[in-house]
Amino acid sequence: MSTDITVILNDQPGELARLGEATGQFGVNIQGFAAFTGDGKGLVHVLVDDASVDRCRQALDAAGMGIADERPVLVVNVEDRPGTLGELARQLADANVNIELAYTTFGGVKIVIATDDMESALSALDWPVVRHDATPPNIWDQPA
Numbered sequence: 001m002s003t004d005i006t007v008i009l010n011d012q013p014g015e016l017a018r019l020g021e022a023t024g025q026f027g028v029n030i031q032g033f034a035a036f037t038g039d040g041k042g043l044v045h046v047l048v049d050d051a052s053v054d055r056c057r058q059a060l061d062a063a064g065m066g067i068a069d070e071r072p073v074l075v076v077n078v079e080d081r082p083g084t085l086g087e088l089a090r091q092l093a094d095a096n097v098n099i100e101l102a103y104t105t106f107g108g109v110k111i112v113i114a115t116d117d118m119e120s121a122l123s124a125l126d127w128p129v130v131r132h133d134a135t136p137p138n139i140w141d142q143p144a
Contacts, residue, residue: 032105
């Protein structure tokens with residue numbers, strides 16, 4: 001499985017570059033990301049494989065960037081054709097799984113999914129269950 005790490009940045013030029021440079025210096029390959037801004041902050045979801053999570057934490061800490069959230073996610077291969085998002089989401093909905101986060105990755109056609117009911121999602125999609133119990137502290141404010 002993979003891990004989604006949420007980072008809160010200041011909404012200013014160069015912050016995403018700083019995140020990319022910091023993780024790159026620690027050898028972390030970002031497999032996908034989604035970024036949003038509002039109220040002077042940037043919210044960035046960074047997708048890394050489980051083997052890179054510790055290095056990613058170290059890179060962010062060294063750059064003075066805090067982790068707001070970290071959680072296991074499913075990365076699902078889907079066909080590149082109309083309707084696949086609907087089919088995947090319906091399969092999860094029929095299993096009573098609420099999708100909390102979804103975005104695409106780099107390379108190929110894959111959808112990243114976070115939910116508060118991973119076991120039902122894994123069961124609905126016929127995935128093996130892998131447990132992750134690490135809960136990092138949540139921080140929202142970054143130094144200016």
